[in-house]
Amino acid sequence: MKKKINEIFYSLQGEGCHTGTPAVFIRFSGCNLHCSFCDTQHEEGTPMTNEEIIKEACRYPARMVVLTGGEPALQIDKDLIDRLHREHRYICIETNGTTLLPPGIDWVTCSPKAESTVVIPRINELKVVYTGQDVETLREQLKADHYLLQPCSGQNISETVDYVMQHPHWRLSLQTHKFIGIR
Numbered sequence: 001m002k003k004k005i006n007e008i009f010y011s012l013q014g015e016g017c018h019t020g021t022p023a024v025f026i027r028f029s030g031c032n033l034h035c036s037f038c039d040t041q042h043e044e045g046t047p048m049t050n051e052e053i054i055k056e057a058c059r060y061p062a063r064m065v066v067l068t069g070g071e072p073a074l075q076i077d078k079d080l081i082d083r084l085h086r087e088h089r090y091i092c093i094e095t096n097g098t099t100l101l102p103p104g105i106d107w108v109t110c111s112p113k114a115e116s117t118v119v120i121p122r123i124n125e126l127k128v129v130y131t132g133q134d135v136e137t138l139r140e141q142l143k144a145d146h147y148l149l150q151p152c153s154g155q156n157i158s159e160t161v162d163y164v165m166q167h168p169h170w171r172l173s174l175q176t177h178k179f180i181g182i183r
């Protein structure tokens with residue numbers, strides 16, 4: 001089945017634990033949530049087969065591939081994961097956690113959104129967009145290897161820094177790609 005792909009591009013991972021790592025981003029079109037602060041244009045897209053996606057993604061030298069969106073979990077399948085592994089790619093996903101994932105993904109970043117239920121059983125990094133909400137309940141509910149708080153569209157950086165310093169089980173995540181003017 002063809003996937004609707006918004007874009008495939010090469011850059012550095014700007015956020016989270018892998019900040020600064022060269023990566024190919026495969027942006028899937030469409031999402032099942034409608035967050036008011038959503039800052040990605042993902043609705044437009046081109047239908048592509050898994051083979052076409054792999055061919056395009058593997059044009060670049062980076063080993064890391066980031067499945068993002070929109071919500072990539074709505075479209076990815078085991079065949080795509082297996083094909084990327086056959087090309088020796090390290091597969092990361094950025095998901096809202098509301099849809100189960102095919103097995104084999106190497107690194108799961110979950111950014112839960114208000115009033116949605118996280119159903120995925122394994123999270124490597126929980127990356128929460130901080131708007132002053134109760135993040136401790138979220139942390140208790142969702143087991144992860146790393147807990148990151150990220151300012152909302154760069155608006156409340158000092159508030160987020162303060163919160164992390166007062167609650168050091170969190171780490172700060174910044175959208176560093178925006179600071180240095182890359183995608």
Ligand code: SF4
Pocket residue numbers: 031032033034035037038039040069070071096113
């Ligand atoms: S879950 Fe992510 S991609 Fe979907 S609407 Fe919310 S911020 Fe945008």
